[in-house]
Amino acid sequence: MAQRYASALFELALESGTIDAVEADLTRFTALLAESEDLTRLVKSPVFAAEDQARAMSAVLDKAGISGLVGNFVKVAANNRRLFAVPGMIVAFRAMVARHRGEVTAEVTSAEPLSDAQTASLKDALKAQLGKDVTLATSVDPALLGGLVVKVGSRMVDTSLRSKLNSLKIAMKEVG
Template sequence: MRVTLLAKRYAQALFELALEGNILENVSKDMILVEEVIDENKELRLLLNNPVIDAHKKTRVLDKIFAGKLEELSLKFILLIARKGREKYIPYISKAFNSIYKEHKNIVDVTFTTAYKSDKEVKDGVLKTLEKITNKNIELQELIDDELIGGYIVNLEDYQYDASVKTQLKRMRKEFSKNLFIKKY
């Protein structure tokens, strides 16, 4: 079974339980936390991916790390996955869960990259414009890349709108480098 399919099935089951229990927001935060903890902790990742270490030890480690920090449903779910020997898929399940959650809440991720920290007016304007265009709630992540010189780049799902000075200069350089005296057929 492919990892993505497996992750989606587990994530969908958790999503339905959280929705039924009216704790969807909390479980979503839990899955973000679980994903971050595993991504940031190399030793934990190695432990979860190690086939030599038995599932009982992995379950105890996960319980010690997350007990008291997660909703009861989230903790039981993660421990169940570990007991079933599928603990290495927990990060994928977390990502899949949050993807399902965002789809349910009509949220789309947008990356807004500028050369410098933009003020609140600019961010609010971008948010309003994108919400109007997409008819979705926007979750804006702002990045700073001083190589852009000026302007901005907006990444929305599979689309990229590049209005940076860096890109405009590249286009101008390309146009000026063309030999205008040679005919093109």
């Protein structure tokens, strides 16, 4: 379902030449979700009626200055009781945009937010390794303790401190 909605949004953005604007609005919407637990609850909870979700989302989008394709997209999702799937739709849309641009998306999880310098360095290293431009989808998981987990397609590199400690724990059990 997320793929279908994202595909429809991508086709509309491509036809109207507004891929960059749509991507920017989706980034703003994602930031709103990250900043507000109440908004996340509204999006994910099946308790709210479709009309209530649509009305609330309309107000949030207007206040955030998100209109056009993305505004209509989120409102349609709310009216169709698919608001809970919007984050997945955004991920699918970004993957389509990356393919369209000839980019590869790398999912990067770190123990702490990456600095701009670290992000640039990681992008450069991945571009040198893959031979393509790389878009990073970053997330933070303090349970990693340190290091990174990088996923590109079906490949994963886990340099997290948590994994290293687990490996050490297993090795110590085998010795004992």
